[in-house]
Amino acid sequence: MTTTTSTTTTATTSRHASVRTAPAVAPGTGPTSPSTTTPGPEQLAAVVAAVRRGRTTGRARAVVVGLLLLLGCVVTFAASLVVGEFALPLREVALALVGRGGDDAAFVVGTLRLPRAVTAVLVGAAFGLGGIVFQSLARNPLASPDVIGVSAGSTVAAVGVLVAGTAFGVQVDQALLTPAAFVGGLLATTAIYLLAWRRGLSAYRLVLVGIAVAAMLNAVTSYLLTRAEITDAQRAFVWLTGSVNGRGWDDVRVMALALVVLVPLLLVLASPLRTLQLGDDTARGVGVRVEPSRAALVVVALGCVSVATAVAGPVAFVAFVAGPVARRLVGTPLTVVPAALTGALLVLLSDLVARTALAPTELPVGIVTGLVGAPYLLWLLTRANRLGRTG
Amino acid sequence: MATASTVQARDGAPSPPTRPAARRSALASAPSRLVGLLLAVAGLGLLCLLSLAVGSRPVALPDVVAALTAFDPGQEDHVVVVSLRVPRTLVALLVGLGLGLAGAVMQGLTRNPLADPGILGVSAGAALAVVVGITVGVSTLGAQVWLALAGAAVASAVVYALGSTGRSGATPVALALAGAAVTAFLVSVTTTLLLLDSATLDQYRFWAVGHVAGRDLSVAAQVAPFLAVGAVLALASGRALNALALGDDVARSLGARVGLTRVAAALSVVLLVGAATAAAGPIAFVGLTVPHVARALTGPDHRWVLAYSAVLAPVLLLAADVLGRVVARPGELQVGIVTAVVGAPVFIALVRRRTLAQV
Numbered sequence: 001m002t003t004t005t006s007t008t009t010t011a012t013t014s015r016h017a018s019v020r021t022a023p024a025v026a027p028g029t030g031p032t033s034p035s036t037t038t039p040g041p042e043q044l045a046a047v048v049a050a051v052r053r054g055r056t057t058g059r060a061r062a063v064v065v066g067l068l069l070l071l072g073c074v075v076t077f078a079a080s081l082v083v084g085e086f087a088l089p090l091r092e093v094a095l096a097l098v099g100r101g102g103d104d105a106a107f108v109v110g111t112l113r114l115p116r117a118v119t120a121v122l123v124g125a126a127f128g129l130g131g132i133v134f135q136s137l138a139r140n141p142l143a144s145p146d147v148i149g150v151s152a153g154s155t156v157a158a159v160g161v162l163v164a165g166t167a168f169g170v171q172v173d174q175a176l177l178t179p180a181a182f183v184g185g186l187l188a189t190t191a192i193y194l195l196a197w198r199r200g201l202s203a204y205r206l207v208l209v210g211i212a213v214a215a216m217l218n219a220v221t222s223y224l225l226t227r228a229e230i231t232d233a234q235r236a237f238v239w240l241t242g243s244v245n246g247r248g249w250d251d252v253r254v255m256a257l258a259l260v261v262l263v264p265l266l267l268v269l270a271s272p273l274r275t276l277q278l279g280d281d282t283a284r285g286v287g288v289r290v291e292p293s294r295a296a297l298v299v300v301a302l303g304c305v306s307v308a309t310a311v312a313g314p315v316a317f318v319a320f321v322a323g324p325v326a327r328r329l330v331g332t333p334l335t336v337v338p339a340a341l342t343g344a345l346l347v348l349l350s351d352l353v354a355r356t357a358l359a360p361t362e363l364p365v366g367i368v369t370g371l372v373g374a375p376y377l378l379w380l381l382t383r384a385n386r387l388g389r390t391g
Numbered sequence: 392m393a394t395a396s397t398v399q400a401r402d403g404a405p406s407p408p409t410r411p412a413a414r415r416s417a418l419a420s421a422p423s424r425l426v427g428l429l430l431a432v433a434g435l436g437l438l439c440l441l442s443l444a445v446g447s448r449p450v451a452l453p454d455v456v457a458a459l460t461a462f463d464p465g466q467e468d469h470v471v472v473v474s475l476r477v478p479r480t481l482v483a484l485l486v487g488l489g490l491g492l493a494g495a496v497m498q499g500l501t502r503n504p505l506a507d508p509g510i511l512g513v514s515a516g517a518a519l520a521v522v523v524g525i526t527v528g529v530s531t532l533g534a535q536v537w538l539a540l541a542g543a544a545v546a547s548a549v550v551y552a553l554g555s556t557g558r559s560g561a562t563p564v565a566l567a568l569a570g571a572a573v574t575a576f577l578v579s580v581t582t583t584l585l586l587l588d589s590a591t592l593d594q595y596r597f598w599a600v601g602h603v604a605g606r607d608l609s610v611a612a613q614v615a616p617f618l619a620v621g622a623v624l625a626l627a628s629g630r631a632l633n634a635l636a637l638g639d640d641v642a643r644s645l646g647a648r649v650g651l652t653r654v655a656a657a658l659s660v661v662l663l664v665g666a667a668t669a670a671a672g673p674i675a676f677v678g679l680t681v682p683h684v685a686r687a688l689t690g691p692d693h694r695w696v697l698a699y700s701a702v703l704a705p706v707l708l709l710a711a712d713v714l715g716r717v718v719a720r721p722g723e724l725q726v727g728i729v730t731a732v733v734g735a736p737v738f739i740a741l742v743r744r745r746t747l748a749q750v
Binding site for chain 2: 195196198208209211212213215216218223225230233237238241317361363364366368371374378
């Protein structure tokens with residue numbers, strides 16, 4: 001199954017590449033546009049062919065990139081089930097997955113690695129989605145949820161619960177942290193939203209208010225860290241770096257439920273989002289109800305980010321970088337599905353690296369996303385600069 | 392004009408240049424701006440006195456004056472004022488000055504209203520250097536000053552180099568993105584170091600809140616030269632920043648030396664932020680908020696924005712420090728926490744009240 005996908009995709013890529021490098025040669029010879037061979041005025045035919053080719057290659061490229069990203073996710077997913085302190089061959093992993101493995105394999109795969117990997121996928125996808133919606137709405141790559149304070153609310157709540165837990169002698173585990181972080185994120189989000197609302201929701205104002213709220217909440221987090229026992233501070237630090245270590249099926253259930261609700265909504269809203277990017281007036285002109293659409297988009301994106309943050313902590317950089325990367329890969333401004341896949345792949349791969357690089361010491365995944373994401377963004381940046389355009 | 396600037400603000404992208412004279416501001420004429428500035432300076436003076444008098448051990452104002460003019464080592468009040476509160480107030484003044492000016496220069500230089508030491512990687516560089524210092528066992532205040540300064544300098548040089556490669560040069564978005572990327576990278580390295588060694592984390596968390604308590608005069612003396620050079624460079628770049636606000640091409644055609652201005656302004660930011668961070672730890676929000684307030688008061692002329700920022704930022708910092716001593720008696724809240732908690736609502740009110748004055 002996997003091999004079929006990969007051969008078709010490479011074939012399409014090479015066709016696509018040749019069309020792009022030599023656009024003037026033989027328009028319409030691509031398999032997807034056979035109709036251009038029909039007779040007619042030569043120039044008109046050329047124009048029609050060019051337009052159609054542009055459209056189909058754009059779409060084809062998105063599909064190809066999407067499939068490649070998906071393939072990457074599948075391979076990495078498999079690898080993260082295989083690799084670890086207790087190495088399991090792929091065959092035993094497969095047996096364990098269908099319930100026929102030994103007890104050890106069943107435990108390692110079913111209880112430790114599988115939920116962790118699934119969590120990584122879902123969290124990454126959610127961050128990718130939230131990021132690209134915000135960045136598109138504000139038309140500014142800086143407007144990612146990391147910057148505008150959604151995660152700051154989750155963080156302050158989680159750290160607060162940790163510190164309070166010690167103060168009151170309560171054992172605080174992930175099952176307590178996740179809801180706390182979610183409530184914190186939701187409260188911060190609501191506050192940001194209400195404070196930014198003034199006769200409509202300007203994306204720019206949203207970003208500025210978000211930065212202000214984030215600064216305030218981060219200060220409180222820093223303060224809580226100075227009041228905490230050092231062991232709590234360390235745990236809190238791991239959490240606020242972003243980690244999928246020790247996440248179980250409960251976390252998967254939370255993430256999956258949220259995404260089942262949010263993703264269809266987002267796909268419906270993708271079309272108004274695309275129009276909103278052309279500017280409010282243009283969007284209004286083609287019949288988009290600007291304010292309700294924007295409000296709905298913000299709510300959905302905030303939902304994605306706060307759930308993901310609640311489960312895994314504010315994993316550095318995923319929401320920030322998934323959108324721009326997907327955009328470069330696909331070549332069109334708005335790429336919802338590729339952004340989600342990019343996020344998922346990024347978190348999966350980073351987690352794999354994080355738990356193997358310094359083994360037996362496990363690093364939180366957020367460290368690796370930061371280390372990997374930053375150079376990549378810089379590369380994008382220098383590339384964009386060379387081409388004379390930015391952002 | 393008002394509608395035009397509204398549209399720009401909504402864009403979120405850096406605004407295309409508009410004629411500075413065409414925008415309204417609270418203090419429209421030059422004399423009223425000067426009066427406003429003098430009032431702010433007077434307020435700053437009062438706050439300094441307050442900062443000397445207020446604390447877990449309140450000192451009456453006459454005693455404060457007496458401690459300064461006729462110091463008597465036998466009187467406990469005098470000792471508290473001279474040995475604890477004077478250095479602390481002085482450090483707060485210097486740090487405020489540095490952050491306010493740096494924020495204003497940075498926002499003008501990048502033409503980005505969100506530019507802030509935190510976003511352009513300067514704080515992250517300083518923090519990493521301090522953490523590396525703690526890890527290898529160098530954690531005296533004097534050493535931290537130099538480490539933070541070096542870290543800030545290296546980080547901002549890297550950000551600037553990365554942001555300005557290529558034909559289009561150091562565009563606002565390129566710089567901000569480079570800053571965000573470098574910040575993320577540095578924070579990751581910092582976090583790794585902190586997680587691998589809990590003793591380092593234990594020290595770092597107290598540095599990271601940002602505070603001016605417990606600083607002595609030697610700290611002020613160490614950072615003062617850097618701040619002085621940085622402040623001179625910053626204040627001198629006002630006119631050139633005005634030209635840059637019109638866009639590189641127009642600025643060039645007006646005879647401004649664009650490259651030189653950028654380098655000088657960037658250098659001043661490094662000196663100011665590095666020294667301020669070294670003295671007090673990373674203090675968020677002052678560099679971001681104060682220039683916005685200044686711009687709302689004076690209009691877009693960078694010379695006035697710089698002057699107002701240089702006075703208003705220490706006002707904010709001193710007020711926050713005094714407040715931090717009062718609200719949590721007998722303990723106190725670190726100034727970095729108070730500036731954020733107090734500054735954020737002000738900033739939000741500003742964002743809501745009117746269209747933000749564009750840089």
